[in-house]
Amino acid sequence: MSKTIAVNAGSSTVKFKLFDMPSEEVVAEGQIERIGLEVGHAEIKYGDGQKLKEDKPFADHEAAVQYLLKQLLDLKIVASYDEITAVGHRIVAGGEYFKDSVVIDEDVMNKIDALAEYAPLHDPAELQGIKAFKEVLPDAFAVAVFDTAFHANMPKMNALYSVPYEWYEKYGARKYGAHGTSHRYVAARAAEMLGRPLEELKLITCHIGAGASITAIKGGKSFDTSMGFSPLAGVTMATRSGDVDPSLVAFVQKKLGVSSDEMVDMLNHKSGLLGISGVSSDMRDVEKAKNEGNERAQLAWDIYVNRIVRYIGAYIAELGGADAIVFTAGVGENSITVRQAVADKLGYFGIAIDPEKNNIRGVERDLSTDDAKIKTLLIPTNEELMIVHDIERLKKASK
Ligand SMILES: Nc1ncnc2c1ncn2[C@@H]1O[C@H](COP(=O)(O)OP(=O)(O)O)[C@@H](O)[C@H]1O
Ligand SMILES: CC(=O)OP(=O)(O)O
Numbered sequence: 519m520s521k522t523i524a525v526n527a528g529s530s531t532v533k534f535k536l537f538d539m540p541s542e543e544v545v546a547e548g549q550i551e552r553i554g555l556e557v558g559h560a561e562i563k564y565g566d567g568q569k570l571k572e573d574k575p576f577a578d579h580e581a582a583v584q585y586l587l588k589q590l591l592d593l594k595i596v597a598s599y600d601e602i603t604a605v606g607h608r609i610v611a612g613g614e615y616f617k618d619s620v621v622i623d624e625d626v627m628n629k630i631d632a633l634a635e636y637a638p639l640h641d642p643a644e645l646q647g648i649k650a651f652k653e654v655l656p657d658a659f660a661v662a663v664f665d666t667a668f669h670a671n672m673p674k675m676n677a678l679y680s681v682p683y684e685w686y687e688k689y690g691a692r693k694y695g696a697h698g699t700s701h702r703y704v705a706a707r708a709a710e711m712l713g714r715p716l717e718e719l720k721l722i723t724c725h726i727g728a729g730a731s732i733t734a735i736k737g738g739k740s741f742d743t744s745m746g747f748s749p750l751a752g753v754t755m756a757t758r759s760g761d762v763d764p765s766l767v768a769f770v771q772k773k774l775g776v777s778s779d780e781m782v783d784m785l786n787h788k789s790g791l792l793g794i795s796g797v798s799s800d801m802r803d804v805e806k807a808k809n810e811g812n813e814r815a816q817l818a819w820d821i822y823v824n825r826i827v828r829y830i831g832a833y834i835a836e837l838g839g840a841d842a843i844v845f846t847a848g849v850g851e852n853s854i855t856v857r858q859a860v861a862d863k864l865g866y867f868g869i870a871i872d873p874e875k876n877n878i879r880g881v882e883r884d885l886s887t888d889d890a891k892i893k894t895l896l897i898p899t900n901e902e903l904m905i906v907h908d909i910e911r912l913k914k915a916s917k
């Protein structure tokens with residue numbers, strides 16, 4: 519039996535799932551977290567209920583991928599790499615080149631390399647992943663699945679900035695968005711849960727993890743999204759600022775006497791929950807500090823929640839109503855209090871969640887009260903399954 523692996527590299531993580539095909543049964547899965555930090559963490563589930571947990575530093579994504587490849591053999595998850603006949607990679611930025619998933623060749627790799635400018639935290643690391651897998655699996659069917667693809671055909675009204683039009687024509691200055699594979703997955707699941715065709719629905723999907731984005735989805739298509747030209751824009755994130763006035767950036771840059779690259783780096787790595795709270799980039803730590811009376815942790819939490827509320831409110835207006843709000847990703851799947859606070863603030867629109875139904879983590883559930891006008895759904899994301907489906911689709915097309 520052949521196996522397919524889906525590799526999902528985030529800004530500080532590498533996640534993977536290994537599927538037996540064609541059954542799509544997950545035979546191993548895991549994640550390497552806190553890449554680049556002093557202590558990293560790896561966790562791999564495999565066999566019948568076995569689990570590897572290890573704390574050790576991972577200098578970069580290359581180290582994390584090499585570790586993963588080694589564990590696949592050491593833990594006897596596969597007897598030899600040849601068992602894996604297909605591999606799919608999540609790539610954040612596809613720019614104007616990639617509006618759908620593609621089979622990886624030399625040209626695709628060169629383009630992903632060139633796209634690093636658009637997602638400096640992601641694309642270079644993801645390219646390392648592609649190369650590492652190519653090295654050990656030279657003959658596997660390899661596919662790239664882009665976060666931006668889902669947003670590529672967003673109406674121009676929402677994709678373009680109100681800046682000189684030539685910037686778009688000459689430099690591709692537009693909103694590309696991200697997390698599209700996740701938004702696409704949860705939207706399809708939401709339609710299933712609501713028992714209605716996706717084409718009829720207006721949905722607002724909140725992918726809130728370390729990176730976070732909110733998407734307005736109309737008839738199954740991305741209509742607007744909170745991330746922008748890069749994954750720095752939109753809501754408050756773990757270490758990313760989300761939206762800021764660009765003139766503030768120029769002002770602080772002069773005060774600090776740093777380069778524009780250094781400014782962007784601070785907005786990417788030293789801002790968000792970490793920057794405001796001074797406590798941590800991890801929502802679990804921020805919530806704990808807030809509950810212990812730390813005022814800046816409270817402020818960070820309030821700003822975080824309010825930004826989500828603001829975007830959902832804006833998207834209800836843009837869509838002319840909504841059928842459901844969906845929560846997904848690390849915070850969306852696990853923070854009961856963030857979900858409750860967001861829903862409570864949106865009560866005016868007829869959004870209401872039942873605290874008892876909401877008292878849960880990481881499972882699919884309709885959280886709404888019986889009389890809620892707009893449903894609130896909790897749907898754990900599954901980017902890896904989408905990657906596998908895209909691999910199968912491209913395999914058929916290439917035959
Ligand atoms: N129980 C929890 N309560 C609140 N936040 C949580 C909880 N579990 C995980 N998280 C948050 O989820 C984030 C990771 O989300 P995830 O979607 O896995 O990240 P990434 O953006 O790297 O893919 C962590 O930074 C953490 O703050
Ligand atoms: C695009 C992005 O922010 O991805 P992640 O949340 O995985 O870092």
Ligand SMILES: [Mg+2]
Binds near residue numbers: 528
């Ligand atoms: Mg992610």
